Amino acid sequence: TGNLWGYGKEDGPSVWHKNYPVAQGDRQSPIDIVPHQASHDPSLGPVVLNYDQCTSIKIANNGHSVVVEFDDSDDRSVIRGGPLDNPYRLKQFHFHWGVKGCHGSEHTVAGNSYASELHLVHWNAVKYTTFGEAATAPDGLAVLGIFLQTGDDHRWLNMITDALYTVKFKGSAADFKGFNPKCLLPSSLHYWTYLGSLTTPPLHESVIWIVVKDPITVSEKQLGKLRTLLFTGEEEDQRTRMENNFRPPQLLKGRNVLWSFR
Numbered sequence: 001t002g003n004l005w006g007y008g009k010e011d012g013p014s015v016w017h018k019n020y021p022v023a024q025g026d027r028q029s030p031i032d033i034v035p036h037q038a039s040h041d042p043s044l045g046p047v048v049l050n051y052d053q054c055t056s057i058k059i060a061n062n063g064h065s066v067v068v069e070f071d072d073s074d075d076r077s078v079i080r081g082g083p084l085d086n087p088y089r090l091k092q093f094h095f096h097w098g099v100k101g102c103h104g105s106e107h108t109v110a111g112n113s114y115a116s117e118l119h120l121v122h123w124n125a126v127k128y129t130t131f132g133e134a135a136t137a138p139d140g141l142a143v144l145g146i147f148l149q150t151g152d153d154h155r156w157l158n159m160i161t162d163a164l165y166t167v168k169f170k171g172s173a174a175d176f177k178g179f180n181p182k183c184l185l186p187s188s189l190h191y192w193t194y195l196g197s198l199t200t201p202p203l204h205e206s207v208i209w210i211v212v213k214d215p216i217t218v219s220e221k222q223l224g225k226l227r228t229l230l231f232t233g234e235e236e237d238q239r240t241r242m243e244n245n246f247r248p249p250q251l252l253k254g255r256n257v258l259w260s261f262r
């Protein structure tokens with residue numbers, strides 16, 4: 001099975017539109033968030049995360065990122081409030097990063113990018129029966145985006161970076177139980193929100209984006225461990241380091257970005 005898409009010159013974001021024409025659609029992600037052009041919406045309440053009973057199951061290398069997957073068979077881990085009309089169930093989280101310091105996030109803020117970006121992916125299990133069905137619906141997914149900046153070591157990120165050696169190759173997976181991603185959030189959940197899409201193929205325009213304003217701080221050493229992952233499988237003789245797995249900002253096409261914080 002060939003790779004349908006990637007982040008290289010031949011298969012990267014600039015050619016995704018050939019196999020996924022929605023890449024040139026009206027609500028594509030990520031975007032550059034321009035704070036003073038965003039509108040304050042007083043009706044936007046805080047985002048509420050109920051992750052206390054959350055159950056991570058496994059960590060995996062899907063050839064595009066490292067993903068931690070959760071048991072989403074009930075409403076034990078949900079995000080609600082903010083722009084959301086229903087609770088959305090936590091399905092997985094993953095990261096996007098660069099090759100060094102200051103590039104690697106997908107969303108940018110006034111043209112500035114961060115070293116990495118964490119995506120917590122949730123789906124609307126009130127209206128839809130499966131993640132796959134929700135992933136094609138305009139209000140099917142809610143992704144919480146958290147920026148990572150470099151500085152001191154992040155105490156809890158070590159739980160993930162210490163497990164990366166078990167998922168070095170595309171297609172590898174390992175048990176990863178008992179991890180609660182609440183420990184990866186900044187203290188303030190002030191956010192921007194807008195209607196967008198998956199940032200990787202199939203690029204479905206099904207995501208209500210909630211991008212948290214404040215970054216968390218991780219060390220260059222921890223980011224370096226993400227870069228020891230490979231895009232390629234164990235059986236492939238050509239080893240390619242997993243880095244720069246981010247899509248650049250897409251056109252806003254008249255969308256409104258709302259902000260919650262005062």
Ligand SMILES: CCCCNCc1ccc(S(N)(=O)=O)cc1
Pocket residue numbers: 119121131132135143197198199200201202207
């Ligand atoms: C049914 C097809 C969906 C598979 N792909 C999932 C997926 C989830 C989140 C993101 S992201 N990067 O927008 O958070 C991309 C792709």
Ligand SMILES: [Zn+2]
Pocket residue numbers: 094095096119199
């Ligand atoms: Zn993502």
